[in-house]
Amino acid sequence: MLTFDNVRFQYDSEDFSIIDHLSFTVDAGEFVCVIGPSGCGKSTIFRLVNKLLTPAEGTVLVNGTSIEKQKNYCGYMPQQDLLFPWRTVKENLMLPMEIQGGISKVEMEQRADQALESVGLKDWGKKSPKELSGGMRQRAAFARTVLTGSDLLLLDEPFSALDYLTRLSMREWLLEQWEREKKTVLFITHDVEEAVFLSSRILVVENMPITHLKSIEVPAEYPRTREELMRPEIVKLKEDLIDMLRRETV
Numbered sequence: 001m002l003t004f005d006n007v008r009f010q011y012d013s014e015d016f017s018i019i020d021h022l023s024f025t026v027d028a029g030e031f032v033c034v035i036g037p038s039g040c041g042k043s044t045i046f047r048l049v050n051k052l053l054t055p056a057e058g059t060v061l062v063n064g065t066s067i068e069k070q071k072n073y074c075g076y077m078p079q080q081d082l083l084f085p086w087r088t089v090k091e092n093l094m095l096p097m098e099i100q101g102g103i104s105k106v107e108m109e110q111r112a113d114q115a116l117e118s119v120g121l122k123d124w125g126k127k128s129p130k131e132l133s134g135g136m137r138q139r140a141a142f143a144r145t146v147l148t149g150s151d152l153l154l155l156d157e158p159f160s161a162l163d164y165l166t167r168l169s170m171r172e173w174l175l176e177q178w179e180r181e182k183k184t185v186l187f188i189t190h191d192v193e194e195a196v197f198l199s200s201r202i203l204v205v206e207n208m209p210i211t212h213l214k215s216i217e218v219p220a221e222y223p224r225t226r227e228e229l230m231r232p233e234i235v236k237l238k239e240d241l242i243d244m245l246r247r248e249t250v
């Protein structure tokens with residue numbers, strides 16, 4: 001589904017590469033978390049996928065084709081929900097379809113209503129985003145990301161600004177959405193517990209510049225429960241991951 005083929009990238013203002021001949025693949029339908037120390041280049045990987053940045057060398061491919069000439073092949077959800085305060089919640093959800101064009105207003109409204117219902121915000125469409133709680137805003141932002149119609153979703157620390165309990169319920173909620181929508185999800189987090197709870201596979205940034213990502217399978221079936229995270233092999237995996245991240249930040 002997503003392939004990095006020998007990708008190198010360097011910011012103009014820097015004299016070194018952040019990403020250096022990196023290759024990796026994410027298969028269709030996977031839920032993959034990317035973890036690594038702050039500032040190592042995780043968000044840069046996302047910006048190379050959504051074409052905010054262009055590789056200096058190498059190719060990013062989606063479904064076997066370079067993204068250069070592709071459109072609407074990924075949905076991106078940043079850390080902050082970025083809902084526009086001057087639009088209602090429903091109008092925010094309609095935005096990606098307006099940008100895409102060619103969809104009638106009636107159809108856009110229907111799709112937005114359906115999406116709001118699917119994320120438990122059926123009666124909130126006419127409200128302003130500021131009337132929603134943090135968790136509700138993130139659910140609306142997720143629905144908007146899904147409404148891009150893309151099979152590949154890039155979620156960049158979407159729950160990091162939420163309080164602990166809301167985070168816990170949002171993780172469970174996100175897995176339900178993923179199992180229903182059958183999308184491919186790439187999810188950046190700093191939180192080892194979050195990565196282990198959510199993903200089928202974890203990609204760990206082991207070095208800077210990023211030359212490779214260490215791939216670790218999470219030995220747990222879906223649906224996941226918090227109790228499952230207490231199994232000895234999962235606890236050991238979390239400890240190993242924390243050790244890896246500590247080594248990188250020393």
Ligand SMILES: Nc1ncnc2c1ncn2[C@@H]1O[C@H](COP(=O)(O)OP(=O)(O)OP(=O)(O)O)[C@@H](O)[C@H]1O
Nearest residue numbers: 011012013014018037038039040041042043044045
């Ligand atoms: N526009 C830019 N120009 C120059 N350097 C940049 C730019 N954006 C990011 N960087 C640098 O590139 C490096 C990687 O940044 P990036 O945001 O990808 O890291 P990250 O792993 O996502 O960090 P965090 O976990 O803190 O969000 C950092 O050292 C950052 O300072």
